[in-house]
Amino acid sequence: MSDRKKELADNLARVEDRISTACAKAGRAREEVTLIVVTKTYPAQDVRMLAELGVRHVAENRDQDAAPKAAACTDLTLTWHFVGQLQTNKVRSVVGYADIVQSVDRPKLVSALSREAVRAGRELGCLLQVALDAEPGGTGQTAGAGPAARGGVAPEGVAELADAIGRAQGLRLDGLMTVAPLAGPYAGRQLAAFERLMEISSGLRVNHPAANMVSAGMSADLEDAVMAGATHVRVGTAVLGVRPRLG
Numbered sequence: 290m291s292d293r294k295k296e297l298a299d300n301l302a303r304v305e306d307r308i309s310t311a312c313a314k315a316g317r318a319r320e321e322v323t324l325i326v327v328t329k330t331y332p333a334q335d336v337r338m339l340a341e342l343g344v345r346h347v348a349e350n351r352d353q354d355a356a357p358k359a360a361a362c363t364d365l366t367l368t369w370h371f372v373g374q375l376q377t378n379k380v381r382s383v384v385g386y387a388d389i390v391q392s393v394d395r396p397k398l399v400s401a402l403s404r405e406a407v408r409a410g411r412e413l414g415c416l417l418q419v420a421l422d423a424e425p426g427g428t429g430q431t432a433g434a435g436p437a438a439r440g441g442v443a444p445e446g447v448a449e450l451a452d453a454i455g456r457a458q459g460l461r462l463d464g465l466m467t468v469a470p471l472a473g474p475y476a477g478r479q480l481a482a483f484e485r486l487m488e489i490s491s492g493l494r495v496n497h498p499a500a501n502m503v504s505a506g507m508s509a510d511l512e513d514a515v516m517a518g519a520t521h522v523r524v525g526t527a528v529l530g531v532r533p534r535l536g
């Protein structure tokens with residue numbers, strides 16, 4: 290085994306241990322939580338090694354980085370998640386390799402994704418990205434988190450956007466995603482933030498019972514996400530190492 294593969298195997302084992310421990314503490318079965326490894330900024334070779342080590346879900350956040358990587362990995366049995374802010378001019382490319390887009394946050398994106406999914410003749414899974422830093426009536430883009438705001442729809446906009454996805458051809462509403470907010474009432478309170486996301490998920494499932502995915506938690510706070518009830522955690526740094534650049 291190469292040094293890099295050994296490093297990835299060790300890191301994966303540590304993350305697996307953290308998830309199992311958190312599940313046990315929360316009284317949940319380990320199978321209730323799916324690990325998604327966020328491979329952004331890391332090369333296709335790492336994705337390949339992760340697949341050999343048993344990883345089945347990977348995530349990317351920038352199309353420029355992800356498209357060639359996915360193209361180099363088409364022989365692997367992987368589910369590709371797109372978790373970054375998505376511009377409509379990148380939608381055609383993303384629909385070419387993503388199985389699930391976790392960052393759906395506006396009607397324009399819903400129509401663009403629907404059009405391209407239909408054109409590609411496929412069904413695309415969608416998660417609504419919820420901005421828990423959003424002020425009531427605002428959106429993630431304009432709320433107090435400044436230029437680093439990571440997108441997302443405000444909680445009160447979830448129902449309407451979910452219905453739009455539900456009506457859209459080629460799209461399948463799978464659930465909700467969030468990133469622990471840096472601003473607003475949940476800043477620094479990851480567990481409370483993820484519990485709030487679970488509450489929003491319960492509301493969503495009244496009208497969309499199949500939309501039961503809850504994607505929350507990253508390297509620093511995956512335990513809080515598991516404790517709150519997340520079904521998917523997105524882990525980058527703890528598996529691949531500290532990223533060479535912001536991404």
Ligand SMILES: *Cc1c(COP(=O)(O)O)cnc(C)c1O
Nearest residue numbers: 327350372507508523524525526
């Ligand atoms: C980068 C990223 C992650 C992973 O973050 P780490 O702290 O490296 O685990 C998870 N979710 C999203 C949306 C990301 O952009």
